[in-house]
Each structure stands twice: as structure tokens, then as C-alpha cells.
Amino acid sequence: MSTAPQPDELTRDFFARPATAVAPDLLGCVVEHETADGLVGVRLTEVEAYLGEDDPGSHAYRGVTPRTRVMFGPPGHAYVYFSYGMHWCMNLVCEPAGSAAAVLLRAGEVVTGHELATARRGGAPARDLARGPARLTQALGVDRRQDGSDVVDGGCALRVRAAGSPAARVLTGPRTGVGGGGATQPWRFHLPGEPTVSPYRPHQPRRRAPGSRE
DNA sequence: CCATAGATGCACT
DNA sequence: GTGCATCTATGGC
Numbered sequence: 568m569s570t571a572p573q574p575d576e577l578t579r580d581f582f583a584r585p586a587t588a589v590a591p592d593l594l595g596c597v598v599e600h601e602t603a604d605g606l607v608g609v610r611l612t613e614v615e616a617y618l619g620e621d622d623p624g625s626h627a628y629r630g631v632t633p634r635t636r637v638m639f640g641p642p643g644h645a646y647v648y649f650s651y652g653m654h655w656c657m658n659l660v661c662e663p664a665g666s667a668a669a670v671l672l673r674a675g676e677v678v679t680g681h682e683l684a685t686a687r688r689g690g691a692p693a694r695d696l697a698r699g700p701a702r703l704t705q706a707l708g709v710d711r712r713q714d715g716s717d718v719v720d721g722g723c724a725l726r727v728r729a730a731g732s733p734a735a736r737v738l739t740g741p742r743t744g745v746g747g748g749g750a751t752q753p754w755r756f757h758l759p760g761e762p763t764v765s766p767y768r769p770h771q772p773r774r775r776a777p778g779s780r781e
Numbered sequence: 782c783c784a785t786a787g788a789t790g791c792a793c794t
Numbered sequence: 795g796t797g798c799a800t801c802t803a804t805g806g807c
Contacts (some may be wrong), residue, residue: 742799745799
């Protein structure tokens, strides 16, 4: 049989736009990851836009490095990075190659593979399965191996599809967990009335490590 | 509900 | 060496 695109499949052109335009359109879409263990799908309820080299809150602010190489590549790919020594976070790359914008997937609702997602999350309650960027990747089974994955190439294990009509209402707010002056722009997007949206936390400078002098 | 502290490894300076 | 685009456990209300 043919591998014709499904009607709800997102296109590369969808991601070739500014991150601030892509981000609200991603709300309500479903990210799926299929592994040997099964399929988990997450309906996105909260995302954040990160711009390129002019955005102090973006990993791309200091230009191309081995880690941020994928952000500067073509749109429609996953940028997965390691955070705080134990977590993985997932972005979808936007804008044409050479421009480093991306959208961080912050939270969602597990709509497929509830049992597998719960097992991966250590038996967490349903609302918490994908509430937070690191929880979301853990529920999906995404880690370093998915960095650079093409999510709009039909047949990839990690993919994004539209689900129903676009969100009727989208709320915006300041970005979460970002300092350096990058938090003040209203580049966080979420759906209203969603219990899976992570609570907003203003950025707090990290206290010194134990044992260091004050 | 809220606040705080500790875990933990990598990218970059 | 410094600083994280975080989460969990624990304690108090």
C-alpha cells in the first residue's frame, strides 16, 4: 500500500514558520512515539517558543555548538537535550535551516498508551504523567537517541499530528524557568482550563552548592 | 495547598 | 569551575 500522508499529518512548511507562530498551533496536536514497548501519544497543552541567536534564553544564543547543531538545521526535527543531570527535554525545530528557533514541549495529556506511560513514570497519577517538560519526555520514552529525529517524515517512530480543529482559545504568559532577561516575553502558550499545564514558576537564581563559601 | 533542598551530568567559559 | 529551558521528597499549613 502507499505511504501517502495522512490528512492530519503536519508538514515541514508548518514548522518553517517563526516559533511564535508555530507554538500556539501545536497546542492540541498529538506527539506520538512508537517503540518496541508500544505506542504513547501526548496531546500538547503547554509549549514555549525559543528564538535564535538574539534570544538570551535560547540555547542557540551563543551560536552553533555540538549540542545546538540540530537547532540550526532544517525545521520539523526534534532537538533533545539533557538537563540538570537526569532529565531530557524535547523541542521541535522551527524556521528554515540556518535559523535556530524551536518550540519546547512543556506539558500535555497522555491520550494513548496510558499503561506504558504510567509504568515509565513510576506509577504517577494520570495528571502528572506529562505535566512538565522532563516528565513529558519520560512518558514518551524520548531521550538522546531521538535528538535530530525528523518528525514530519512519514514512518518515523517519533511524529506529530493534528487532532481535530485548532485550539479555539490560547493563553500566553512569560516563559518558565528562564533567566537572563529572556523570561519577560509572552512566549509561553497554553490551553485554558487544562489540569496538565505546569504551574508558572518565576526564575530563581540557584543557590550556591553545599560546601562553597558564601 | 506552599516552600525548600538535594540529586546529578553535561555544555560551555 | 559554574550554571543549568527540572523533578521528587519532605516538611508545614
